[in-house]
Amino acid sequence: MDTRRVLVIDDESIVRTSCSRTLGPEGYEVVAAQNGSEGLRLLEEGQFDLVLTDLKMPDMDGIEVLKKIKENWPQTEVIVITGYQTVETAVKSIKLGAFDYIEKPFTPDTLVAAVVKAFDKKQ
Amino acid sequence: MVRKSIHSLTGKLILTIGTLMVVGSTIFWYFLFRHQEHELIQNSVKYGYSFVDYVQKSTRYGMLTFQELLIQQTIEAIGSAEGVQLVRVFACRGKIAYSSDKNDIGRLVDKNSPPCLTCHQYKSPPTEVPGWTITKDRNGFRVLNIIRPIYNEVSCYTSACHVHKKDRKILGHVEANLSLAALDKSIKNQGIAITIYVLIFLVVISVVLCTILWNFVSTPVSLLTQGMEKVAAGDLDYHLDITSKDEMGDLARAFNAMTYDLKKAKEELVEWGNTLEKKVQEKTAAIHRAQAQLIHSEKLASLGRMAAGVAHEINSPLTGIVTFGHLLLRRFPQGSQEYEDVEIIIEQANRCSSIIKGLLGFARASAAEKALTNCNDVITHSLNIVRNKADFFNIKLITELDDSLARVKADPSQLQQVFMNMIMNAADAIDGKGTITVRTRNMKDNDSDFVEIEFHDTGPGISDENLEKIFEPFFTTKPVGKGTGLGLAVSHGIIQEHGGKIIVRTKTGEGTSFFIMLPAHKEI
Numbered sequence: 001m002d003t004r005r006v007l008v009i010d011d012e013s014i015v016r017t018s019c020s021r022t023l024g025p026e027g028y029e030v031v032a033a034q035n036g037s038e039g040l041r042l043l044e045e046g047q048f049d050l051v052l053t054d055l056k057m058p059d060m061d062g063i064e065v066l067k068k069i070k071e072n073w074p075q076t077e078v079i080v081i082t083g084y085q086t087v088e089t090a091v092k093s094i095k096l097g098a099f100d101y102i103e104k105p106f107t108p109d110t111l112v113a114a115v116v117k118a119f120d121k122k123q
Numbered sequence: 124m125v126r127k128s129i130h131s132l133t134g135k136l137i138l139t140i141g142t143l144m145v146v147g148s149t150i151f152w153y154f155l156f157r158h159q160e161h162e163l164i165q166n167s168v169k170y171g172y173s174f175v176d177y178v179q180k181s182t183r184y185g186m187l188t189f190q191e192l193l194i195q196q197t198i199e200a201i202g203s204a205e206g207v208q209l210v211r212v213f214a215c216r217g218k219i220a221y222s223s224d225k226n227d228i229g230r231l232v233d234k235n236s237p238p239c240l241t242c243h244q245y246k247s248p249p250t251e252v253p254g255w256t257i258t259k260d261r262n263g264f265r266v267l268n269i270i271r272p273i274y275n276e277v278s279c280y281t282s283a284c285h286v287h288k289k290d291r292k293i294l295g296h297v298e299a300n301l302s303l304a305a306l307d308k309s310i311k312n313q314g315i316a317i318t319i320y321v322l323i324f325l326v327v328i329s330v331v332l333c334t335i336l337w338n339f340v341s342t343p344v345s346l347l348t349q350g351m352e353k354v355a356a357g358d359l360d361y362h363l364d365i366t367s368k369d370e371m372g373d374l375a376r377a378f379n380a381m382t383y384d385l386k387k388a389k390e391e392l393v394e395w396g397n398t399l400e401k402k403v404q405e406k407t408a409a410i411h412r413a414q415a416q417l418i419h420s421e422k423l424a425s426l427g428r429m430a431a432g433v434a435h436e437i438n439s440p441l442t443g444i445v446t447f448g449h450l451l452l453r454r455f456p457q458g459s460q461e462y463e464d465v466e467i468i469i470e471q472a473n474r475c476s477s478i479i480k481g482l483l484g485f486a487r488a489s490a491a492e493k494a495l496t497n498c499n500d501v502i503t504h505s506l507n508i509v510r511n512k513a514d515f516f517n518i519k520l521i522t523e524l525d526d527s528l529a530r531v532k533a534d535p536s537q538l539q540q541v542f543m544n545m546i547m548n549a550a551d552a553i554d555g556k557g558t559i560t561v562r563t564r565n566m567k568d569n570d571s572d573f574v575e576i577e578f579h580d581t582g583p584g585i586s587d588e589n590l591e592k593i594f595e596p597f598f599t600t601k602p603v604g605k606g607t608g609l610g611l612a613v614s615h616g617i618i619q620e621h622g623g624k625i626i627v628r629t630k631t632g633e634g635t636s637f638f639i640m641l642p643a644h645k646e647i
Contacts, residue, residue: 014439014442015442017443083438104442105439105445105476106445107449108450
C-alpha cells in the first residue's frame with residue numbers, strides 16, 4: 001500500500017479544492033465528497049487511510065460522520081475541520097476518536113503538518 | 124345633646140327601677156299593714172272579752188240579790204265610758220232585760236242580727252264560739268260587737284229569788300258594742316305616714332339613681348356622641364377626655380385609638396396622593412430603562428447570531444484565499460513584485476480571519492471553562508504581557524489591588540481576554556502617554572457580594588453620543604485597520620455570561636473608568 005489515500009468531506013468546493021491542491025503535490029491521493037452520505041459511500045467502495053471532514057454540513061454533520069467511520073472503519077484516522085470552533089466541539093470530536101482538528105481558515109502548512117502527524121501515528 | 128325623654132337610657136332605667144320599687148314596696152307595706160291590723164283587732168277582742176267579763180262581775184251581786192235597779196244603774200255607768208257604745212243584758216228568748224240605752228229594755232233582739240248569727244247559724248250551739256263580730260256605725264267607724272253567755276251556776280239557782288231553774292245551762296247574754304274609731308284613726312294615720320315614707324324613699328332613690336346614671340352613663344355617652352359627630356364631620360384631632368377605668372373609659376380609649384388610626388390613614392392617603400405622580404414617573408423611567416436595556420441586549424444577541432453565521436460562511440472562502448495564496452507564493456521568487464503582491468493578499472486574508480475570530484468570540488462567550496479564579500492574578504499576568512511592549516513605554520501603570528479580594532467562578536483565559544481588552548483600550552485612549560490605574564475591591568449591593576475591577580485612564584473621555592454605542596459590535600473610534608470594533612462587544616458578552624456587568628463612568632477631559640463587576644464566590 002504505497003499510495004496514501006485521503007478522503008475530504010466538505011460541502012464547500014473551495015475547501016475540497018484547497019485540500020486536494022495542497023495534499024496532491026505532497027504525494028497523497030485525495031478524493032473529495034461534498035456531503036456526509038457521499039463520503040460514507042466512497043468509504044465503502046475503497047480503502048482510505050485518512051478522512052478530513054467538515055463539522056457543519058447540510059445533510060449529516062461531521063460528528064455523525066465521525067461516529068460512523070469509527071464504527072465501521074476503525075483503522076481510518078479522522079481529522080475534523082471546523083469553521084466554528086469551540087472548546088466543546090473539539091473535546092467532543094477527540095473523545096469520539098478524531099485524531100486532531102484544524103480551524104478554518106488554515107494555511108497549507110498547517111494542513112500538511114496535521115496530515116503528516118496522522119500518518120506518522122499510523123506507522 | 125341629651126334626650127330627656129323616657130326613651131333615653133336614663134329614663135328607661137329610672138322608669139323600670141321606679142316601677143319595680145313602687146310595686147315591691149306596695150306589696151311589702153300592704154302585708155305588713157294587714158298583719159299589724161290583725162294583731163290590733165285580736166288585742167281589741169281580748170280587751171272586749173275582759174270588758175264583758177268585767178260587766179258580768181260588776182252586775183253579779185245585783186243578779187244574785189235580784190236588784191234590777193242596781194243592775195240597770197251599773198250597766199248605765201259602764202255604758203257611759205268612752206269608747207263603749209252599748210252594753211246590754213238579755214234574758215232568755217232574746218228579751219232585753221238591761222241596757223245602757225233605756226229605750227231598748229223590754230224589746231226582743233232579732234235572732235238573725237249578725238251578733239246572734241255567730242252562734243244561731245248552727246243547729247246546736249257550738250261549745251266554743253268566737254262570740255264577736257265587727258260592724259260599722261253611722262259614722263263609718265268600725266264597731267266591735269261581743270256577746271258572751273251567762274252560764275247557770277249553783278249560786279244562781281239556789282238564790283232566794285228562785286228566778287232560774289237548776290236544769291238551765293245558759294241564763295242570758297251580755298252584749299257590748301265597743302267603738303274601734305280610735306283604732307281606725309290610728310291605722311289610717313299610720314297608712315298615710317307609711318305612704319309618705321315610701322314616696323320620700325322613692326324620690327330619694329330616684330334622685331340618687333339619676334345622679335349616678337347621669338355621671339357614669341349619660342354624660343360619657345353624650346360626649347362620645349359629640350365626638351363621633353365631630354369625627355364624622357372631619358375633625359380627626361378630636362380627643363375624648365374620659366379617663367375612668369370602667370367600660371366607658373375603655374370605650375373612650377378605643378374611640379381615641381380609632382380616631383388616631385383614622386388620622387394616620389388619612390395622612391398616608393394624602394401623602395400617597397401627593398407622591399403618586401412622582402412614583403409613577405420614577406416607575407415609568409425605570410421601565411423605560413429596563414426596556415432599553417432589554418432592547419440593547421436583544422440587539423447584541425441577534426448581532427452575535429448574525430456574526431456567527433457570517434463568520435462561518437466566510438471561513439471557507441478565506442481557506443481558499445489563504446491556500447491558493449500560499450500555492451501561488453511558491454511560484455514566485457522571493458523579493459519579486461508578484462511575491463510581495465501575493466503576500467499582501469495572504470496578509471489581508473489573515474486580517475479577515477482575525478476579524479472573524481473576534482466575531483466568533485463575541486458570538487460564543489458561553490463556551491467557558493469556569494474555575495475559582497483570583498482576579499488579581501489575572502490582572503497581574505495581563506499587565507506583565509503588555510508592560511514590555513513598545514506601546515507602553517510612556518504609560519504609567521498603577522495597580523491598587525485588594526489583597527483580600529474574593530475569588531470568582533470564571534474562565535481565567537476569557538477574563539484575561541477581557542482585561543487585556545480593557546488595558547489596550549485604555550492605552551489607545553491616552554494615545555500612549557498617561558496613566559492607567561487598575562483597582563480591585565470587594566463590594567456589597569442588595570445583600571449580594573461581588574468583586575469590582577476598575578480600569579481608569581487619563582484620556583479625553585467618551586462623548587455621550589459614543590457612550591451609547593461602545594458595546595455594539597463593529598463600533599470603533601480607532602483608525603481603520605487598527606480596531607475591529609469587537610473588543611468591548613466580546614468583553615460585554617463574556618462578563619454577562621459570567622453573571623456580571625460592565626459600567627462606564629466618563630467625563631470629557633478627565634478620563635474614563637470601566638467597572639467590571641463579577642459575583643463573588645461564597646467561600647464556605
